[in-house]
Amino acid sequence: MNIRQAFKMAFRSILGNKGRSVLTMLGIIIGIASVMTIVSTINGMNQQSLKQFEAMGTNKITVSAQRYDGQDVFQDLYDYCLQLSDYVEGVTPNSTLWNVNVVYGTKSSKAMEKNQENMGNSDGMSGTDVELPPNMYLGSDQYAVCNNFQIEKGRDLSFLDIQKYNQVCVLGAQAARNFFGYADPVGQTMSVNGYPFTVVGVYREKDPDSQWSQDNIIVFPYTMSRILSPGETFSEFSVKARSAEAAVEATSRISGYLTGLMGQNQEKGYFWVDSNNQWQNSYNEQATMMSVVLGGIAAISLLVGGIGIMNIMLVTVTERTREIGIRRAIGAERSSIVTQFLIEAAMLCGIGGIIGIAFGTLATRLAGRLLIQIDIWPSVTITLGAFALSVALGVLFGIYPAAKASKLQPVEALRAE
C-alpha cells in the first residue's frame, strides 16, 4: 500500500465518522485556544506594564524637600548628588509651571486649555484630534536623563543655559506637533508669558499611543523661574540612579543627607525620599503572582484538553480494535495500520490545531481590547508551542493504541467488542 493510498484511507476514515472526528478536534481546538489566550494575555499585560515603567524611568528616586526658612534646597541637593556620582546619574527639579501661556503663531496653550475644558463637558471621545495643552516643567540640564528622554532634534538643555539664564526650551514630540505641525521647531522662537524663548531641541517620542501623553511637554531651565514663576522655591526633585542597587544606596544616603540638613526631627524643614523601584517591585510581585496563578490555570486547561484528546483517542481505538482486526484479517500489514492511524491523527490534530490557533488569536485580541485596552498578538513561540504540544498529544495517543492493537493476533483483535 503506497502513501497516497494511506492518505486517502485516513481521509475516508475521518469523513466516515464525522462525530468522532469532530469530538477529537474539539478537544484540540479548546486546548490550543485556551492556552494561547491565557498565556498571551498575561504576556501582553506584563509587557505593557514594563513599557510603562520604562517610560516613566526606572531607578528613579523622587525627593520632596523644603526648608521652612524659604531657602532653596536644590543647590545643596545638586552638590551632594555630584559626590554620589558612583550611584547617581542625574538630578533635576521636577517642578510644574502653572499659569504660563506659550504662544507660537496662531497657537497658544491658553486656547488648548479651552479645548480641554470643552472636551470635559462634551462626550469626551471626540477629543482624539483635539490639541491638549502641554505640561510645562522647570528642569536642570539632567531633566532628560532623569525622565528617560532622548534628544531627537537639536540639543538638550545645557549647564550653561542654566547658569546664563538663557531663554530656551526643549519640546516633547507631541507638544512639537501641536505647535509646529510638521515644521522644524528647532531655532524658532516662542512667546512665553510675553518673553521670547528659543526652541533648542525636541525629545524623541516615548509613547505614540497614549492620549495623556508624556510627550506633550515643554521643559525650561529651572533658573527661568526668575521670570516664569517669580518667588518660587523648588520642593520636588527627581534623582536618577545608575542601577536598581544604586537606587537603594542613593535613597538611603540622600535620606541621611537631608536628615542632616533638616534636623533629626525635621525642625528646619521637611523631606520625603521615595524610590519608584519600590512600587515597581511590588507591582512585579503582584504580576509574578498573577503569572503563577494564570499559568497554573493554563497548565490545567492544557492538561484537561490533553486528557480529553487522550480519552477520545483511546476510546475510539478500543472501538476500532475490531476494525483493525478486520483489516488485518483481509491482509493489512502492521505498518499499513500504523501508517493509517498516524496520518489520521496528524490530519485531525493539524486541522484542529489550526482552527484552535485561529480562535486563540481572536480570543487573545478580544481579551486585550476588552480587559486591558491594548493590542496583543499571540507570540509565535506560544502559538507554535501550543500547536506542537497538542499535535504531539493527539498523535501519541492516536498512534500508540493503534500500534498496540496491530501487534495482536488478528483473531484477538477480531474478538474485541
Place this chain on the structure above:
Amino acid sequence: MLIQINDVYKIYGEGLESEVRALDGVTLSIDRGEFVAIVGQSGSGKSTMMNVLGCLDIPTRGDYFLDGTNVRELTDKELSHIRNRQIGFIFQQYNLIQNLNVLENVELPLIYQGINADDRHDMAMEALERVGLAGRVKHRPAEMSGGQQQRVAIARAIATHPPIIMADEPTGALDSHTGHEVLQFLQQLNREGTTVILITHDNGIAATAPRCVRLQDGKIVEDREQEVDWL
C-alpha cells in the same frame, strides 16, 4: 497437498487448572479443489481450527504447511500477504467496516494488494454483481439486511479471486432461505475450482458437503466422504 496440519494443539491457559484444549492434537490434510465441512457442537474447536488454517492465529504446538510452506517460519508480513492473496474469509458476524460503504468494503483487500483505482473498482464491481448487489454500492453496511451484509462479505472474500475460501458459520445469522442461497454460492465457487472450508454446527448443512470432518473437544472424531447431488 494444499493444506496439511500435523498434530496441532491450541491450548488456552496451558498448565493452569482452567486449561482449555481448543485443538487437541489434530492432523488433517485438504487437497486443492476440495469442499470440506467442519462440523461439531458449540465449543468443540471449529472456529479455532479455521483461525489456525486461515493464519489468523498461531497454534500452540504442531506444524502447519500451506502449499508446502511451513507457516510457523513466516513473518507477520508474509502471513498478511497470505491472508490477503490466498484466502477469502466469510465470518458469521460479517465483519464489515461500518464507516465504509459497500464498495469501499469490497475494495479493501484490493487496496492492500496495491491494485490501482480503476482495476480495483472493476474487480469490486464484478464481485458485487456476482452476489447481486451492484445496485447498492454507496450504502453503509448498517443500512442493509443481514443477508445483504453477508453477501457484501462474500463479495469482499471473492474480489481477489483467492484459491481458498474459509467460511465460519456463514449462514448462522440468516434465515433458511437466504442461508441456502449462500450455500449454493459456495458450491458454485467450488465448482469453479476454489477450495472451500465451511464451518458449521448444523448437521443438515454438513450433509451437503462432499467431505465432512467432525470435531469433538478439540479432536477429530470422524472424517468421511459422501455423495452429494450438486457436483
